[in-house]
Amino acid sequence: MPARIYQRPKNAMQSGKALLDQWILDFDPAEAKKPDPLMGWAGSGDTQGQVTLKFGSQAEAQAYAATHGIAATVHATPPRRLKLQAYADNFR
Template identity: 80%
Template sequence: MSARIYQRPKNAMQSGKALLDHWILEFVPAEAKRPDPLMGWAGSGDTQQQVKLTFPSKDEAIAYAERYGISAVVHVTPPRRLKLQAYADNFR
């Protein structure tokens, strides 16, 4: 059973930064999704795909994975670079 640990990304559609400091442990799918023959919906028998755990820090997420024997890969979020620009820069 393997999982990935990552920090929640900022929503591009909103300017708010709520819940960006939370870390998420999400299990990697064990089997591919396949279409249901009757309805055509995509699904699989792997119920671990539905589990998404949130933690207040990266260290707590890693400690949880180690405690329960989950091999986890940590994806570090790249630092945000602000592009400060004045309105007058449009006319240079």
């Protein structure tokens, strides 16, 4: 059961930086989702897709995956680039 480890991205709609230091371990879907014939909702029999584990650091997440035999890949967080701009630049 492959998994991925990544750091929570910043929400573009909010300026706060809460929970950005958490590292998430998510399992890859084992089967494709299919629509329910009665309601039309998308679902599958894969229960690992509902599991999300949160850790305080990348090392803790990797240690958990190694301890439990989970093949996890780490997705590095891209560096944040600030676009510094003055209000007067809008009128150039």
